[in-house]
Amino acid sequence: MGLGLLVDGQWVSRREQSDREGNFVRPQTTFRNEITADGSSGFKAESGRYHLYISWACPWAHRTAIMRKLKGLESAIGLSVVDPEIDQNGWEFSEAVGCIPDMINQADYLWQIYLKADANYSGRVTVPVLWDKKTETIVNNESREIIRMLDTEFERLAQRQVTFYPEELRDIIDGTIDTIYQPINNGVYRAGFATTQAAYERGLMDLFDALEHWDRVLEQQPYLCGDCITQADWCLFTTLIRFDLVYYTHFKCNLHHISDYPNLWSYLKELYQVPGVSETCDFDHIKRHYYRSHTDINPTQIVPKGPILDFEAPYDRKVLMH
Numbered sequence: 001m002g003l004g005l006l007v008d009g010q011w012v013s014r015r016e017q018s019d020r021e022g023n024f025v026r027p028q029t030t031f032r033n034e035i036t037a038d039g040s041s042g043f044k045a046e047s048g049r050y051h052l053y054i055s056w057a058c059p060w061a062h063r064t065a066i067m068r069k070l071k072g073l074e075s076a077i078g079l080s081v082v083d084p085e086i087d088q089n090g091w092e093f094s095e096a097v098g099c100i101p102d103m104i105n106q107a108d109y110l111w112q113i114y115l116k117a118d119a120n121y122s123g124r125v126t127v128p129v130l131w132d133k134k135t136e137t138i139v140n141n142e143s144r145e146i147i148r149m150l151d152t153e154f155e156r157l158a159q160r161q162v163t164f165y166p167e168e169l170r171d172i173i174d175g176t177i178d179t180i181y182q183p184i185n186n187g188v189y190r191a192g193f194a195t196t197q198a199a200y201e202r203g204l205m206d207l208f209d210a211l212e213h214w215d216r217v218l219e220q221q222p223y224l225c226g227d228c229i230t231q232a233d234w235c236l237f238t239t240l241i242r243f244d245l246v247y248y249t250h251f252k253c254n255l256h257h258i259s260d261y262p263n264l265w266s267y268l269k270e271l272y273q274v275p276g277v278s279e280t281c282d283f284d285h286i287k288r289h290y291y292r293s294h295t296d297i298n299p300t301q302i303v304p305k306g307p308i309l310d311f312e313a314p315y316d317r318k319v320l321m322h
């Protein structure tokens with residue numbers, strides 16, 4: 001596949017992704033600063049100060065795009081979108097349809113942004129990136145922390161007064177995001193990037209056990225944490241929306257489709273139909289990214305036409321009324 005990384009400030013165009021047993025290993029994220037409403041952290045929530053670098057294709061970055069949209073933060077926080085195809089040069093800015101070039105740092109590649117933040121940076125160069133124009137550094141590149149900040153610290157600048165992190169549910173929300181991470185969000189990658197049969201099967205079984213579990217939960221309650229949509233739902237959503245299109249075939253997550261699970265499927269359609277969300281779902285970028293970037297998994301780089309799925313179809317959540 002030929003993904004690269006930075007080593008002591010130098011771009012290296014090849015890296016290992018799995019351990020000796022063939023398990024996919026996702027390293028920790030490095031920029032973990034916090035933006036606060038009052039600026040006590042050194043990063044104050046201010047209009048026009050921050051910029052998000054995302055890929056429409058990436059499930060982690062997609063979370064931040066959804067939060068920016070649903071909170072009405074588009075005029076307060078700028079956006080750049082990388083080209084969907086990634087090769088040994090890493091994420092690249094381009095003029096392709098759906099992309100937004102980097103007007104802030106005029107970078108051609110995302111690694112240049114990382115080097116601007118830290119000239120000796122070593123590690124993966126990933127999206128999402130939350131950039132501070134004032135101090136010219138990366139505030140944070142961990143999606144769950146970015147969505148939390150956008151949700152809680154930008155209230156004053158948000159054009160829509162909605163919260164996905166109500167005080168009384170915070171522990172449950174955090175716990176749920178933790179619980180779904182390894183088997184589901186990362187689980188599709190553990191199956192897809194495994195390099196041994198055993199590692200693939202471990203990822204696959206964890207994934208489908210967890211999907212069964214949440215399908216049952218959603219029979220009893222409308223959303224992962226109860227009666228309202230929370231950050232946890234958006235964290236699950238960005239994996240589910242890619243599942244039947246990409247993970248089922250490309251990552252061999254093929255015991256069932258999401259559309260085979262009555263509750264997960266209607267829940268997925270319901271979330272997709274929340275106003276604003278469909279505008280963040282770029283199926284062309286999603287499919288091109290996976291099928292054309294991972295050439296060790298799909299050497300011909302052919303992008304399948306199907307499946308035909310209707311996320312706009314009515315959802316019938318009869319289970320909810322209790």
Ligand SMILES: N[C@@H](CCC(=O)N[C@@H](CS)C(=O)NCC(=O)O)C(=O)O
Nearest residue numbers: 029058060124125126127141142143
């Ligand atoms: N922990 C990060 C993970 C981000 C991540 O892995 N992004 C992928 C895209 S789906 C990436 O940029 N990969 C590039 C690479 O690994 O070189 C988060 O949740 O924000």
